[in-house]
Amino acid sequence: MADAALLHASKRLTLPDPLPLDSGQSLAPVEIAYETYGELNADKSNAILVCHALTGDQFLASNHPITGKPGWWVRMVGPGKPIDTSRFHVICANVIGSCMGSTGPASLAVDGAPHAMRFPVITIRDMVRGLVAMLDALGIGSLHAVVGGSMGGMQALSFASHWPTRTRAALVIASAARQSAQNIAFHEVGRQAIMADPAWENGDYYASGKGPEKGLAVARMAAHITYLSEQAMHEKFGRRLQDRPDGTRGAKTFGFDADFQVESYLRHQGLAFTDRFDANSYLYITRAMDYFDLAEEHGGKLAAAFAGTRTRFCLVSFDTDWLYPTAESRSVVHALNAAGAAVSFVELSAPFGHDSFLLDVPALDRVVTGFLGADR
Amino acid sequence: MADAALLHASKRLTLPDPLPLDSGQSLAPVEIAYETYGELNADKSNAILVCHALTGDQFLASNHPITGKPGWWVRMVGPGKPIDTSRFHVICANVIGSCMGSTGPASLAVDGAPHAMRFPVITIRDMVRGLVAMLDALGIGSLHAVVGGSMGGMQALSFASHWPTRTRAALVIASAARQSAQNIAFHEVGRQAIMADPAWENGDYYASGKGPEKGLAVARMAAHITYLSEQAMHEKFGRRLQDRPDGTRGAKTFGFDADFQVESYLRHQGLAFTDRFDANSYLYITRAMDYFDLAEEHGGKLAAAFAGTRTRFCLVSFDTDWLYPTAESRSVVHALNAAGAAVSFVELSAPFGHDSFLLDVPALDRVVTGFLGADR
Numbered sequence: 001m002a003d004a005a006l007l008h009a010s011k012r013l014t015l016p017d018p019l020p021l022d023s024g025q026s027l028a029p030v031e032i033a034y035e036t037y038g039e040l041n042a043d044k045s046n047a048i049l050v051c052h053a054l055t056g057d058q059f060l061a062s063n064h065p066i067t068g069k070p071g072w073w074v075r076m077v078g079p080g081k082p083i084d085t086s087r088f089h090v091i092c093a094n095v096i097g098s099c100m101g102s103t104g105p106a107s108l109a110v111d112g113a114p115h116a117m118r119f120p121v122i123t124i125r126d127m128v129r130g131l132v133a134m135l136d137a138l139g140i141g142s143l144h145a146v147v148g149g150s151m152g153g154m155q156a157l158s159f160a161s162h163w164p165t166r167t168r169a170a171l172v173i174a175s176a177a178r179q180s181a182q183n184i185a186f187h188e189v190g191r192q193a194i195m196a197d198p199a200w201e202n203g204d205y206y207a208s209g210k211g212p213e214k215g216l217a218v219a220r221m222a223a224h225i226t227y228l229s230e231q232a233m234h235e236k237f238g239r240r241l242q243d244r245p246d247g248t249r250g251a252k253t254f255g256f257d258a259d260f261q262v263e264s265y266l267r268h269q270g271l272a273f274t275d276r277f278d279a280n281s282y283l284y285i286t287r288a289m290d291y292f293d294l295a296e297e298h299g300g301k302l303a304a305a306f307a308g309t310r311t312r313f314c315l316v317s318f319d320t321d322w323l324y325p326t327a328e329s330r331s332v333v334h335a336l337n338a339a340g341a342a343v344s345f346v347e348l349s350a351p352f353g354h355d356s357f358l359l360d361v362p363a364l365d366r367v368v369t370g371f372l373g374a375d376r
Numbered sequence: 377m378a379d380a381a382l383l384h385a386s387k388r389l390t391l392p393d394p395l396p397l398d399s400g401q402s403l404a405p406v407e408i409a410y411e412t413y414g415e416l417n418a419d420k421s422n423a424i425l426v427c428h429a430l431t432g433d434q435f436l437a438s439n440h441p442i443t444g445k446p447g448w449w450v451r452m453v454g455p456g457k458p459i460d461t462s463r464f465h466v467i468c469a470n471v472i473g474s475c476m477g478s479t480g481p482a483s484l485a486v487d488g489a490p491h492a493m494r495f496p497v498i499t500i501r502d503m504v505r506g507l508v509a510m511l512d513a514l515g516i517g518s519l520h521a522v523v524g525g526s527m528g529g530m531q532a533l534s535f536a537s538h539w540p541t542r543t544r545a546a547l548v549i550a551s552a553a554r555q556s557a558q559n560i561a562f563h564e565v566g567r568q569a570i571m572a573d574p575a576w577e578n579g580d581y582y583a584s585g586k587g588p589e590k591g592l593a594v595a596r597m598a599a600h601i602t603y604l605s606e607q608a609m610h611e612k613f614g615r616r617l618q619d620r621p622d623g624t625r626g627a628k629t630f631g632f633d634a635d636f637q638v639e640s641y642l643r644h645q646g647l648a649f650t651d652r653f654d655a656n657s658y659l660y661i662t663r664a665m666d667y668f669d670l671a672e673e674h675g676g677k678l679a680a681a682f683a684g685t686r687t688r689f690c691l692v693s694f695d696t697d698w699l700y701p702t703a704e705s706r707s708v709v710h711a712l713n714a715a716g717a718a719v720s721f722v723e724l725s726a727p728f729g730h731d732s733f734l735l736d737v738p739a740l741d742r743v744v745t746g747f748l749g750a751d752r
Contacts, residue, residue, distance in 0.1 A: 023630040121630040181609040181638045182601065188639045189597045191632065192646070193569055196590035214572035221565045222598050225558065230698075233557040239669060252667060254399040254497040256567065256659065260666065262557045263564045270568070283632065290636065291628060293615060322606075322698075 009065035010035055010058055010094070010101045015133045019096070022123040022291075029110075032134045033101025034058050034093035037077060038085030040140075047140045048083060048372070049131060049167075050092045051148035051155035054223075054285055055277055057100040060092040061085070066276045072358060082368035088144060093134055095127040095155070097284040102130070105280035106206060116280060117203035124151070124292045128158045132166065145169035145372055149357035150324065151285070154292050157332065160313070161294060161305040171371055173316045173364070174357045176328035177302055177335070178293040183323060186226055187286040190219030194279045203280050216279040217270030224269045229320035229353030237262035295335075302335035309336075313343040314371040316364065318356040320349075344371065385441035386411055386434055386470070386477045391509045395472070398499040398667075405486075408510045409477025410434050410469035413453060414461030416516075423516045424459060424748070425507065425543075426468040427524035427531035430599075430661050431653055433476040436468040437461070442652045448734060458744035464520060469510055471503040471531070473660040478506070481656035482582060492656060493579035500527070500668045504534045508542065521545035521748055525733035526700065527661070530668050533708065536689070537670060537681040545688040547747055549740070550697050550733045552704035553678055553711070554669040559699060562602055563662040566595030570655045579656050592655040593646030600645045605696035605729030613638035671711075678711035685712075689719040690747040692740065694732040696725075720747065 010033035018028035035058040040047060050060055050073070061077040063070060071077070079086040094102035097119070105119040135143070146167045148156040153175020160170035179187075194200055197215030205211040228236075241250025242264045250259070258264040298304035306313075313336050317329040326347045336343040348363045350356035357364065386409035394404035411434040416423060426436055426449065437453040439446055447453070455462040470478035473495070481495040511519070522543045524532040529551020536546035555563075570576055573591030581587040604612075617626025618640045626635070634640040674680035689712050693705040702723045712719040724739045726732035733740065 025630075117632075121632075178615065180606065181613045181615065181636075182604075182606045184615070184636050185597075185601045185609065185638050185642055188634075188636075188642055189594060189601070192590075192597060192643070193572075193594045195632075196569075196573065196594055198574060214568075218565060218569045218572055218594065221561075221568060225561045225565065228558075230556065230558045230701075233561065237557045239554065239557065239560070239672075254401075256493075256497075256571075256663065258564075260557075260560050260564075262561050266561055266564055267568070287632065296615075325606075 040089040051152035053150040099278035099281040143167040147171040149173035193218040213274040220273040221270040303338035306339035323354040416465040427528035429526040475654035475657040519543040523547040525549040569594040589650040596649040597646040679714035682715035699730040
């Protein structure tokens with residue numbers, strides 16, 4: 001964790017009031033780190049809030065301060081792009097519980113020590129409460145749209161459900177109204193991998209300068225498999241062997257080095273992740289996702305989550321996404337229909353699996369452009 | 377590992393010759409631990425070799441000596457059952473590299489210390505070489521059939537391909553002729569979880585009396601998800617919460633205990649596995665599976681693996697198996713067709729995912745009964 005690099009990387013605000021949480025606890029002080037792109041118009045009516053995914057951050061369309069890489073949705077957000085910053089004021093904030101400047105387990109508690117595992121368990125709705133409080137502080141009453149993919153889509157659904165007057169539209173991509181048993185299971189594997197690492201130290205690793213990097217890397221490797229389709233993995237790697245550092249062509253070594261390119265790729269993904277992400281944040285955010293069940297928050301009826309809504313919805317799924325498959329989006333659409341809401345829905349064909357929402361899918365660009373421009 | 381319990385649990389034989397390996401090394405001495413069920417007839421023509429899966433063993437239809445649980449295929453193997461021991465002499469041997477009595481990493485090398493990571497990397501064909509040498513030692517020339525599910529199916533394919541005169545039939549269930557990129561990826565996550573555990577000690581943990589149990593448990597948890605279908609997980613657990621040890625009904629604890637039943641189940645599966653399985657064996661056997669590519673062993677042409685074969689084949693897949701999906705079986709069938717082999721193929725509908733081959737699927741019983749009895 002390179003906290004120094006983050007200190008001046010983002011806009012920040014401190015929420016004026018303690019943030020009430022679903023657990024019954026409250027969190028204070030709460031800082032929110034955010035980025036904005038494009039100008040806010042005079043009547044503050046052109047704001048779009050983009051919500052990020054599990055390991056995402058506010059660096060939507062600007063370089064990441066640790067990795068130096070371009071923003072994670074730079075292909076979607078910018079002047080003349082589907083989320084057009086020459087027209088819209090785009091806001092993206094780091095969620096609470098995360099580690100890119102907003103208050104999370106690595107942040108200092110009032111006693112001057114990191115929260116670590118004293119950080120309260122939060123929910124998707126708690127994250128959205130933080131975002132709404134940020135919008136309050138920025139003086140933005142109603143959004144043009146709330147937009148998100150994956151966990152960002154959960155936030156968009158939660159936002160539109162619990163704060164229906166605060167957004168005129170919600171765009172939910174590759175997401176679900178509840179976390180499935182299989183997805184809880186994958187998250188639990190990741191958490192157990194982190195907690196099995198002795199360097200986790202029950203979460204109190206911040207002073208050591210070294211966290212549970214091996215456990216976090218394993219968690220990321222397992223998760224990464226779920227972000228790709230089987231077909232994408234086959235086409236990208238197949239059973240191809242890795243060339244050696246000494247330049248020799250790939251061959252089976254009859255050992256435990258990364259013989260296959262897919263092994264090498266996964267190991268790299270795991271290691272690179274530990275440079276930019278806090279293991280405790282991974283625990284808290286996966287837990288928040290696992291707890292997410294929008295129907296449960298409304299007496300078990302998903303349609304009740306959207307009763308009387310005047311927000312326009314657009315749901316998008318991808319045919320190769322097995323983490324948040326089309327059936328999950330469809331059940332949200334059915335609930336919106338039952339609630340009499342305005343909703344459009346499309347399953348797009350794209351080869352990349354769950355990661356399709358981040359990658360080059362021109363059909364998604366067209367859907368986003370059309371939906372966000374529809375009330376012009 | 378309860379080696380004492382194993383010592384007298386199985387029949388054992390020591391191979392008379394060193395076993396040549398695909399790596400170019402050879403292994404000696406090699407012990408094979410095996411179980412038999414049903415009588416061998418006078419002309420030794422009624423033997424069926426059952427090959428076990430990754431974490432399986434020879435205790436096909438008798439209680440496991442460590443867990444005390446019934447054999448893993450007791451529903452399939454016995455008098456009057458689909459693999460009818462009143463008619464057939466059924467043999468099941470622990471594969472080399474495993475840990476239930478056959479020579480593996482935990483076995484003592486000639487210097488009196490465990491092989492540990494000095495154990496050579498083996499292949500599926502090496503495992504089958506060990507099985508064929510066992511059949512030689514038992515004086516069994518040609519099998520009525522070789523049968524296996526999952527990794528057992530890989531062995532059955534390898535056996536029928538490389539020793540075509542040694543079996544008259546091959547029954548391959550929920551398997552493939554090569555390990556896919558996605559499956560290599562899941563195995564690599566498991567291996568990294570084991571190797572990330574400091575208790576792994578580069579494989580030299582046998583003297584400590586305690587191995588990388590946490591890492592092995594994480595590996596097992598990740599693998600276990602792949603054995604079930606999403607639908608099976610949903611129906612078995614859904615988002616149901618776990619009742620507490622104190623008897624209180626399930627509720628979200630806003631903590632990191634196993635709130636969800638699926639978490640509790642996975643944790644149990646992980647922990648229970650470490651009581652009966654050796655972590656180094658897990659490394660070696662997953663590696664053998666990842667290396668498996670029967671086409672590659674035949675100049676890249678899978679049909680060449682079966683050229684001129686007179687063995688009858690039966691391939692079975694399950695519609696909910698996403699680890700070894702139907703497409704993998706179908707490509708084997710196409711190759712067998714191209715080779716002019718006698719082959720039947722069926723995709724069965726069963727809700728359990730990959731584990732269907734182990735569970736109550738009456739249609740599978742009928743297929744097995746029919747195929748094994750066809751030359752009566």
